[in-house]
Amino acid sequence: MAGAAKNGVAPWVTVGVCGGVAAYKAAELVRELQQRGADVHVVMTRAAEEFVRPLTFSSLTGHRTITSMWSGWGEDSSPTGLAAEPASGLDEQGQIEHISEAQGAQALVIAPATAHVLAKMAHGLADDFLSTMILATTAPVIVAPAMNVNMWNHAATQANVRLLRERGVIFVEPDSGYLACGMTGAGRLASVEAIAQAVMDALAGVVHESKQDLAGETILVTAGGTREAIDPVRFLGNRSSGKMGYAIAEAARRRGAQVVLVSAPTALDPPAGCAFVPVTSAEEMRTAVMEHMAQATVVVGAAAVADFRMATVSAEKLRRKGALHLDLEPTEDIVREVVDARGAGTLVIAFAAEMDADIARAREKLRVKGADAIVLNDVSRAGIGFDAERNAAVFVTAERAVEIPEMLKRDVAEQILDEVVGMRAGHGGCSLAQP
Ligand code: PMT
DSSP, X not given: OOSOXXXXXXXXXXXXXXXXXXXXXXXXXXHHHHHTTOEEEEEEOTGGGGTSOHHHHHHHHSSOOBOOTTTHHHHTTSTTOOOSSOOOOBOTTSSBHHHHHHHHOSEEEEEEEOHHHHHHHHHTOOOSHHHHHHHHOOSOXXXXXXXXXXXXXXXXXXXXXXHXXXXXXXXXOOEEEEOTTSOEEEEEOOOHHHHHHHXXXXXXXXXXXXXXXXXXXXXEEEESBOOEESSSSOEEOOOOOSHHHHHHHHHHHHTTOEEEEEEOSOSSOOOTTSEEEEOOSHXXXXXXXXXXXXXXXXXXXOSBOOSEEESSOOSSOOOOOSOOOOOEEEOOOHHHHHHHHOOTTOEEEEEEEESSOOHHHHHHHHHHHTOSEEEEEETTSTTBSTTOSEEEEEEEOSSXXXXXXXXXXXXXXXXXXXXXXXXXXXXXXXXXXXX
């Protein structure tokens, strides 16, 4: 048996596996949780068994995989899952199994969670072991959905998600990308690392998902790298993927904010529930930001905005004839303009993409821009910054510098928003700078 300590100290985590292509990733999640010290049990729905055999999980966990309300100790205890004894519904100790599993688990994580199971959860249906356990447990419930993009975006699914969030269910939002159904969009199971981290946070009592501490705020986020046309087919660009800005937009929406995402071109799908304003150039981004900033109470500039554009864009495709010298002119500083135009109480958070972590230099940039804080990231470091899944930063204000160690961008986003909430509340030595 791998990893799971059976010494009574390891937290008991039950993984609920539903029927979707991503069911195989639940095996990786089991391993990840074990590596983080959990004693993992697995409950499978009937549909999940179409994708993965219970034996896979029994072998990994050393516990019988629960597949039915009525199996009880004996039926699935043989590796084949065939009945060896009459159905009992009782566990090894003769307790009613779905109750003992619900009471024993210190966290229940459902991964992958289908649209169907979300609907059952929202309506309190209890027609199999997993849904019954969900009702019976008082442990934190973490849900990692995975499904087709249209199913995820469907009003019914989103309404169920909202309802479950209100009830305290913790969501690890699906990633965007190529889906097994052949479509592209939101619906891919989040990384096992992110799901395991959410479980560990829930066990430690750290719950980001259910807090609605940004309710009442309207957060305008810029993301992605702008493109400055050289001629009809070429542009000056940069390596920004938009992941950092999108993570902030998604986290802000989860925490109850209205979100306007002004995005330069990226390969990402617009996050559900955010007003989405696509732009291409720095000038378009500036126009969109200034148009929407009247309603914003917080502006976060995560975009990599071009500092220069062509003085004149060629109307014709430039021909290749020897060296080419481009005549560039500076773009407007959007953050600076936002600071100048903002209403009282609007917080402005800039980013600084630097080749080091020099806080004094970042603070000077903060001063020049007039923002309330600047998120300094050292983009020379491998594995973070531009087009990476992870980032590390220092949240710098005039008075403080709070280190955000390397972690997934979605977690960096949460930490940045924690700082914003702290500034809003006047905590931590940060006062709200007035224009
Ligand atoms: O998109 P990812 O791949 O996830 O990568 C994330 C990131 C590295 C792009 C992000 O974390 C980041 O650092 N964004 C800011 C990049 C940048 O342009 O930094 P800067 O130091 O050049 O600009 C400072 C600030 O001024 C930024 O808030 C920027 O949005 C803003 N700016 C810059 C130029 C300009 N003309 N107008 C601006 O508003």
